[in-house]
Amino acid sequence: MSVETAIYKTVEKLERTTNRNVSVAPLALVTGPKLEFSAGNPDQPFFIASIDKVFIATLIAQLFDTGYCRPETPIGQLLPAADLAPLPAAAGVNNGRDVTVQHLLSHTSGLPDVMLPPRGYHTECSIPNLVADPGRVWTIQEFLAQAEQLPPFAKPGERFLYSDTAYFLLIRIIEEAHSGRFAEQLGTRIFEPAGMADSLEWVAADDEQLDHLASKLAPFWLGKTGADVRRAFAPNLTWRNGIGGASTANDLVRFQRELHAGRLCDHQWVRLFGTPRSRFRPGIHYGTGMVALRFAGFFPLLRSYPQPTGGLGYTATHMFYYPEQQTHVVLNYHAHRRMQASFQMHIRIAGLIRRYG
Numbered sequence: 396m397s398v399e400t401a402i403y404k405t406v407e408k409l410e411r412t413t414n415r416n417v418s419v420a421p422l423a424l425v426t427g428p429k430l431e432f433s434a435g436n437p438d439q440p441f442f443i444a445s446i447d448k449v450f451i452a453t454l455i456a457q458l459f460d461t462g463y464c465r466p467e468t469p470i471g472q473l474l475p476a477a478d479l480a481p482l483p484a485a486a487g488v489n490n491g492r493d494v495t496v497q498h499l500l501s502h503t504s505g506l507p508d509v510m511l512p513p514r515g516y517h518t519e520c521s522i523p524n525l526v527a528d529p530g531r532v533w534t535i536q537e538f539l540a541q542a543e544q545l546p547p548f549a550k551p552g553e554r555f556l557y558s559d560t561a562y563f564l565l566i567r568i569i570e571e572a573h574s575g576r577f578a579e580q581l582g583t584r585i586f587e588p589a590g591m592a593d594s595l596e597w598v599a600a601d602d603e604q605l606d607h608l609a610s611k612l613a614p615f616w617l618g619k620t621g622a623d624v625r626r627a628f629a630p631n632l633t634w635r636n637g638i639g640g641a642s643t644a645n646d647l648v649r650f651q652r653e654l655h656a657g658r659l660c661d662h663q664w665v666r667l668f669g670t671p672r673s674r675f676r677p678g679i680h681y682g683t684g685m686v687a688l689r690f691a692g693f694f695p696l697l698r699s700y701p702q703p704t705g706g707l708g709y710t711a712t713h714m715f716y717y718p719e720q721q722t723h724v725v726l727n728y729h730a731h732r733r734m735q736a737s738f739q740m741h742i743r744i745a746g747l748i749r750r751y752g
Contacts, residue, residue, distance in 0.1 A: 398430070398747075398750075398751045401747055401750075401751070402430075402432045402747070405423075405432070405434075405740075405743060405744065405747065406423075406432060406433075406434045408740070408743075409421050409423050409434035409435070409740065410434055412728075412736065412740075416616070416730075416732070417616060417728075417729055417730045417732070417733055418614075419613070419614050419729055420434070420435060421434065421435065421726060421727060421728045421729065421733075421736075421737070421740065422434065422435035422436070422437070422439070422441065422613070422644060422725070422726065422727040423435065423644075423724075423725070423726050423727075423740070423744070424437045424644035424645070424648065424723070424724070424725040425722065425723070425724050425744055425747070425748075426648055426722065426723050427717070427720055427721050427722025427723065427748070427752055428720075428721055428722075429720070429722075429751060429752050430720075430722055430747060430748060430751050430752040433644070435644075435727075437643060437644035437645045437725075438593065438643050438644075438645055439611065439612075439613050439643060440593055440594075440597070440608070440611055440612050440613065440641040440642060440643050441612065441613035441615065441641065441642070441643070441644075441712070441727045441729075442612070442613070442615045442625070442628070442632060442639060442640075442641060442708075442710055442712070443639050443640065443641070443642045443647070443706075443708055443712050443714070443727075444638075444639040444708025444709040444710045444712050445559075445639055445706065445707065445708045445709055446639065446642075446647070446705075446706035446707070446708045446712055446713075446714045447634075447637070447639040447640060447706075448562050448684065448706060449650075449654075449668075449684060449685055449705065449706040449714070450581060450585055450650070451562055451565050451566060451569070451637070451684075452500055452565075452664075452668050452683070452684025452685065453585060453654060453659050453660055453684075454569045454580060454581065454584060454585065455496065455500065455565055455568065455569065455684070456659075456660035456661070456664035456665075456668070456684075457584060457659070457660050458568070458569070458572055459660070459661070459664055460660055460661050460664075463572050464496055464568070464572075465496070466495065466496050466497035466500070466667075466683070467495050467496070467497060468495060468496050469491060469492050469493070469494065469495055470490065470491060470494050470495065470496065470499065470564060470568070471489075471490070471491020471492055472491075473496070473568045473571060473572070474491075474564065474567055474568060474571060475571070476491075478536075478539060478564065478567050479491050481539055481540050481541075481542045481543035482506060482539070482542050482543075482560075483506070483507065483542060483543070483545055483546055483547040484505075484547055485505055485547040485549060485550045487550075488505070488547070488550055488551065490506075490551075493550075493551045494506070494551045495551070496565070496568070497683060498551045498552060498561070499561040499562070499564055499565050500561075500565065500668070500683045500684045501555075501672055501673065501681065501682070501683045501684075502555055502556060502557050502558050502561060502673065502681055503551065503552050503553070503554065503555055503556075503672075503673070504551055504558060504560075504561045505547050505548050505549040505550050505551045505552075505553060505554070505556075506542065506547065506548065506556075506558050506560045506561055506564075507542065507545040507546065507547065507548050507556070507558065507560065508556065508557060508558045508559050508560055509521075509538055509539075509541040509542050509545065509559060509560050509563075510522060510525075510538075510559045511557070511559070512545055513545065513546065513548070516544070516545050516546070517544075518541040518544065518545070519541060520533060520537070520538055520541050522617060522618070522709075523618065525617060526617045526618035526621060526624070529617070529624040529627035529628040529631075530627045530628070530630070532630045532631055532636075533631065533636050533638065534635070534636055535563050535566055535567060535577070535635075535636050535637055538559070538560070538563050538636070538637065539560065539563055539564070539567075542560050555672075555673035555674075555675070555681065557675060557681070559637070562637060563637050566637045576599070576635065577634065577635065577636075577637070578598045578599045578633060578634040578635045579598065579599065581598065581634050582595055582598040582599075582634070584659075585650065585659060586598065586646075588653065588658070588659065589646075589649045589650045589652075589653040589654075589659065590649050591642065591646040591649055591650060592646075593642065593643045593645075593646050594640065594641065594642040594643070594646045596608060597632060597633050597634060597640050597641045597642075598633065598634050598640075599633055599634070599635065600633045602630075605629050605630060605633070608629070608641070609625060609626050609629040612625045612629065612632075612641055613625070613727065613729065614729060615628075615710050615729045615730060616710070616729060616730035616731075616732070617709075617710070617730075617731070619731075619732055629641075639708060644725040644727070647714045647723075647725050648723045648725060650714075651705070651714065651716045651723050652723075655716055655718070667682070667683050667684075668682050668683050668684035668685040668704070669682050669685045669687055669704030670682045670683070670687070671687040671689070674692075676692075677692035677693060678690060678691070678692030678693040678738075679692070679707070680692075682704070685704045685705060685706065686704065686705060686706060686707045686715075687702065687703075687704045688702065688703050688704075688715065688741070688745075689702060690702075690742060690745055693738070693742060694742075697742065697745075699749065700742075700745050700746065700749050701717050701719055701720060701745060701748055701749055701752075702717075703715035703716055703717045703718075703724065703745070704716060704718075705724075709731050710727075710728070710729060710730055710731055711726070711727070711728030711729065711730060711731060711733045711734045711736070711737040712726065712727050712728070713725065713726040713727075713737060713741055715741075717745075717748055717752065720748050720752040722748050722752050724741065724744055724745075724748075726740065726741060728740075
């Protein structure tokens, strides 16, 4: 099969992927020296969800570069007591002394996830509650306060648990370091130097700006059923609170180009972030700020497939870089319930990159 035919069949499949629950086709952008194609509008903003964790890690890496802190720095040296007060701790653990920046980045802090609380526990900001009240605008401090009613997961460094709580704390470290809001730091230290003008529009947008911006936003669904929540949820997408914001496929590629060229932080941190440490699911491994895909974990015959690193979001959003092929892949499947379909497509794209890229 020629590369042209393979691309045509892939784009055709993407454009036909809709159903009654998610009525919009996925977006895909694949760009590299030898392989280039897209489906959907790569300039349409969409909710990137936890892809923003790579942005957060990059801002932390910039603090490493300046000597403000190191991966092994205890968080009690960087945060006020008020931020640490709601956090549960395992027996014998002092979070301020024993939890480090590295623990937060790598999801090994032992802190529970306030957005995905353990079974039998409840938070006001759990995903079902966000779905039930999408118009509520959260602050980072309000998210952290929800940790008070949850049990610790483990001692620091002992076990892996994906934790939004940890990344809310990283945002607070960034704010304390620069005496400024997270949104503004993201805008001046990442979006502006990377030329991410469409993402920058959303930074701290007011109500009038939001009304205009939300009209262009791609639809997305948070729950298993229900309506597209883009309009109601838009005030949470101004990069203020760590939920993730709105960006475009082209902007995410701009970010990755700058990041992997070493122009946003020293490349040693990019290597650290992408080195897999903990298995989340077969084929999906977390490093220290990034996700690494190992396709053999999905199916053993994919062992020879390339190994990208990047970010993954709850609404089946992907942002990955294939270093050997210098190729970027961005996907948006608009809803968590389409996560499996998004990985099926990503595996197909990885096969194209292996063969033609």
